[in-house]
Amino acid sequence: MVLVLGLFLLLPILMALWVSLLHWDGQSNPFSGQAKFAGLDNYRALLTEDGLDRTLFATSLRNNAYYVLLTVPLQTGLALVLALIVNQRLLRARGALRTAFFFPSVTSSIAVSTVFLFLFQGSGAVNSLLSWIGVKGPNWFADPRGVLSLLLGALGIVDPDRPSGALADHSFLGLSWFQWLSGPSVAMCTIIVLAVWTTSGTFMLIFLAALQDIPRELEESAALEGVNRYQMLRHITLPALRPVLFLVLTLGLISTWQVFDQVYVMGQGAPGNTTLTPAFLSYSAAFDDADFGQGAAIAFIMLALILCLTALQRWAFRDRDARPGRNR
Template identity: 90%
Template sequence: MVLILGLFLVLPILMALWVSLLDWDGQSNPFTGQAKFVGLDNYRALLTEDGLDRTLFATSLRNNVYYVALTVPLQTGLALVLALIVNQRLLRARGALRTTFFFPSVTSSIAVSTVFLFLFQGSGAVNTLLSWIGVKGPNWFADPRGVLSTLLGGLGIADPDHPPGVLADHSFMGLSWYEWLSGPSVAMCTIILLAVWTTSGTFMLIFLAALQDIPRELEEAAAIEGVNRRQMLRHITLPALRPVLFLVLTLGTIATWQVFDQVYVMGQGAPGNTTLTPAFLSYSTAFDGADFGQGAAIAFILLVLILFLTALQRWALRERGPRPGRNR
């Protein structure tokens, strides 16, 4: 097992790390000195040097931050609610409901993305349903407007075409503060809906397995003491689910930062790079732009970011026992 992991996991990671330090176009052997060694130049171009590379990378980070911030809580909350529903012992057709909720998770993501393209067209089923209630739906996959800035503009709080000077005059990594705070685009919101719909079933099964491991005696004892459903959920169910909650949040965070196939099928960064993500940018930089060094550098920055967020989640969800008192 150690040999297999070393050969197919550790060794490729080390090879990719070496490639991230090169200016390599993929046409030669990067381990024989034919590629130019540039050190940390690929990382500097992405993080510190003004230019198109840093602007595109910052744009992909902004898009992915909103994607993670919305997708992970929504899919986790929906999965927990579904698990609580199908865990009811008196519920009829529990098996059929579990299969129905889990079905989107086992369907090909490429096939589901293609279906969503048809549903969210300008004249698709979603806009047709909205027209029945007098709402004119947007051209979802061609709308680069930020949802938050559009909402503030509709309420008359801020003008999307003329943002406040404080937000427009200051920037970070090549993007103005207004661009960072404008929210996910309408096109990105459709990808978020797709991700929540297709992943909640998998996490539902994980929560369901954990719910069935909670001793019935504990719930029965709480019911005898007069604990209502809300109190039981808060003081018994959720504390028992803490390790599983960490697992679901970690898996969700990793998957959302690595999102690629939906972006590839549903826009490839369009419109206006508002659906661009670091994973897709790494792919397009390496295979479309023939800059494998910078593509590998993007991948390793993403790796460090995922490891940091995983450690942060582990710290936030750690067990907090009472501090031992001093003996007097």
């Protein structure tokens, strides 16, 4: 097992780390000395040097950050609600409901993304349904406007077309504060809806397995004490699900920072780079621009970011009841 992991996991990671320190176009052997050694130039171009590379990387980080902030809570909450529903012992057709809720998770993401392209096009089914209630739907995949900027503009707080003040005068990684705070684009929101719909079924099964492990005697004792459903959920169910909740949030966090296939099928960064993500930017830099060094550098920056966020999440879910003490 150690040899297999070393050959197919550790060795490729070390090879990719070496490539991230090169200017390599993929046409030669990166270990033969034919590729130019760049040191940390690829990382500096992405993080510190003004230019298109840093702007695109910052844009992809902004897009992916909103994707994570919306997708992870929504898919976790929906999965928990679905698990609570199908865990009801008196519910009829529980097996059919579990299959229906889980079905999107086993469907090909490419096929589902293609279907969503038809559903959310300008004359698609979604806009047709909205027209029945008097709402004119946008051209979802061609609308680069941020939903938060549209909301603030509708409230008269800022002018989305001509932002001014501190939001326009200050910047970070080449993007103004207004660009960072404008929110996910309308196009990105459709990808978020797709992600929540396709992943909540998988996490539902994880929650369901944990719910079925809660001792039934504990719930019956609480019911005899007059505990209502809300109190049961808050004081018994959720504490029992805490380790599983950490697992689901961690898996969701990792997968959302690595989103690629939906972006590749549904937008490839368009419109206006508002659906661009670091994973797709890494692929594009390597295979479209023949800059494998920068593509690998983006991947390792994302690896460091995911590890830091996972550690922070682990710290947030640590057991605060434990108190250090001396053995007697």
